[in-house]
Amino acid sequence: MKPILLFFSSIVLGLCTACDKTELHTRLAAEEELRQLHSEITALANSVPCTDPSQWAITPLGSKACGGPVSYIAYPEGSLSQNFLSLVEHYTEAQRAFNKKYGLISDCMYVMSPSGIRCENNRAVFITP
Known part of the structure; x- marks a missing residue:
């Protein structure tokens, strides 16, 4: 009886471990997708030199x-x-869904919106209040 119980226990344990690995793989893939999206957004924003701050705008991210x-x-x-x-x-929506799905928490500190933009070395730089 013990060998059968041990056999079934190892199967259940193996299935649980497989589930954890699948869930981990899914989470890591989602994190990588968020990283790639962030990189794409940053690259797109930096693809145009900043020479006139009046031609630039600010938007929340994430x-x-x-x-x-x-x-x-x-x-x-x-x-x-x-x-x-x-x-x-x-x-932003993907990050919101990721946070909800994995029950993440954050510091809940309010991030102040920059009051404007100035151009330095062809880069947009925030003016903070």
């Missing part, structure tokens, strides 16, 4: 687990802004 944006990002207004904002929205 979602903290307890609400609000993780940060803000500057982007050039114009032809690429619609695609850029769609990508930011997709990233």
Whole structure:
């Protein structure tokens, strides 16, 4: 009787371990997708040199687990802004869903929106209040 019980116990334990590995793999894949989206957003924002701050805008980026944006990002207004904002929205929603799915918590500190943008070395730099 003990060998049969031991056999079934090892099967159940093996299945539980497989579930944990699958869940871990799913989570790691989702984290990697978020990293890639963030990199794509940053690269797109940095693809245009900042020479006139009046041609740039600011948008919230990401979602903290307890609400609000993780940060803000500057982007050039114009032809690429619609695609850029769609990508930011997709990233923010994906991060919000990830936080909810995995029950994440965050520091819940409010991230102040920059008051403006200035251009330094062809890069958009935030003016903070």
